[in-house]
Amino acid sequence: MKGEEGLRLVTLHSHPEHIEECMKILNDQWPRSRTMRMRSLSTSCDQFPTSLLLLKTTSHGDTEVIGHSRLNTLPREPDAAWIESVVIRQDLRGAGYGRQLMTRTEEYARISGFSTMYLSTHDQQVFYGKLGYEFCPPVCIYGGSVNKHLIPKQFIPPQLTKGVQALSLKSSVVGKDQKCQPAMKQGAPPPASPAPPDPAVPHPPPLPASSKLTKDHITKIEPSSMTKMYMKKDL
Numbered sequence: 682m683k684g685e686e687g688l689r690l691v692t693l694h695s696h697p698e699h700i701e702e703c704m705k706i707l708n709d710q711w712p713r714s715r716t717m718r719m720r721s722l723s724t725s726c727d728q729f730p731t732s733l734l735l736l737k738t739t740s741h742g743d744t745e746v747i748g749h750s751r752l753n754t755l756p757r758e759p760d761a762a763w764i765e766s767v768v769i770r771q772d773l774r775g776a777g778y779g780r781q782l783m784t785r786t787e788e789y790a791r792i793s794g795f796s797t798m799y800l801s802t803h804d805q806q807v808f809y810g811k812l813g814y815e816f817c818p819p820v821c822i823y824g825g826s827v828n829k830h831l832i833p834k835q836f837i838p839p840q841l842t843k844g845v846q847a848l849s850l851k852s853s854v855v856g857k858d859q860k861c862q863p864a865m866k867q868g869a870p871p872p873a874s875p876a877p878p879d880p881a882v883p884h885p886p887p888l889p890a891s892s893k894l895t896k897d898h899i900t901k902i903e904p905s906s907m908t909k910m911y912m913k914k915d916l
C-alpha cells in the first residue's frame with residue numbers, strides 16, 4: 682500500500698524523545714508559543730488525551746516523526762473519540778501518509794474501546810470524506826457548546842452530498858435551544874445563563890420553531906458564518 686513501509690504509530694508519552702520534532706510539525710502548521718505547545722503535548726497519557734505520532738524509519742535506519750494526531754474522550758458519548766490536531770509534515774503531504782495516520786489512529790481508538798470517531802474541520806472535508814467520514818450535527822466537546830451553524834451548500838463538495846443528506850435527516854436532534862453544558866461537578870452551582878450573542882460574530886438565522894431544518898434554512902446562511910464542520914465515522 683502507498684506510503685506504508687517503515688511506518689508505525691506510537692504514543693508521544695512513550696516516546697518523549699520526539700517531542701521537539703512533534704512540536705515543530707504542529708507549530709509549522711498552527712503557530713503557538715513553545716510554552717503553550719509543551720503544556721498541551723505534555724498532557725498526553727494512556728487515559729486521554731493521547732498524542733499519537735506517525736514514525737518512519739528511513740533507509741539510513743533513522744527514525745523521524747512524519748505526523749501527529751490527538752485523541753480525546755467526549756463527555757456525552759463514552760463510546761466515541763474526538764480526533765484533532767491531525768497533521769503531516771509539510772514536505773511529505775500528498776504521499777498517502779495522512780491516510781496512514783488516520784487509519785492507524787482509528788485502529789488505536791477501536792482497540793481502546795471506541796466505536797465512533799468525531800472531528801471538526803474548516804477545510805479538509807474532502808480528505809476526511811475519502812476516509813469514510815460523513816457530516817454530522819455538532820457534538821459537545823468538554824467545556825464547549827454545541828455549534829448550531831449549518832453547512833452552506835456551496836461549501837459541500839459534490840462527492841460528499843451524501844453527508845449533507847445525512848445531516849438534514851439527523852438535524853432534528855439539534856433542538857431549538859439545545860445547549861451543551863460541561864459535565865456538572867457534584868455540589869457545583871447551576872450553570873449561569875448563556876451570555877448574550879456577540880454582535881461582532883456573525884450568526885446563522887434562528888432555527889425554525891419546529892426545530893426541523895429545511896433546505897431553505899440551510900441555504901440562507903452566509904458563508905462568513907461558517908466556522909467549522911463536524912464529521913463522524915463508525916469504526
Ligand SMILES: CC(C)(COP(=O)(O)OP(=O)(O)OC[C@H]1O[C@@H](n2cnc3c(N)ncnc32)[C@H](O)[C@@H]1OP(=O)(O)O)[C@@H](O)C(=O)NCCC(=O)NCCS
Nearest residue numbers: 767768769774775776777778779780801802805807808811
Ligand atoms: C490534511 C492532511 C493531514 C492530509 O495528509 P496527506 O498526507 O496530504 O493526505 P494523503 O496523501 O494521505 O491523502 C489521502 C487522500 O485524500 C486526498 N486529499 C488529501 N488532502 C486533500 C485536500 N486538501 N483536498 C482534497 N483531497 C485531499 C488525497 O488526494 C488522497 O486521495 P486518494 O486516496 O484518492 O489518492 C495534510 O494535508 C495536512 O497535514 N494538512 C495541514 C493540517 C490540516 O489541515 N489538518 C487537518 C485539520 S482538521
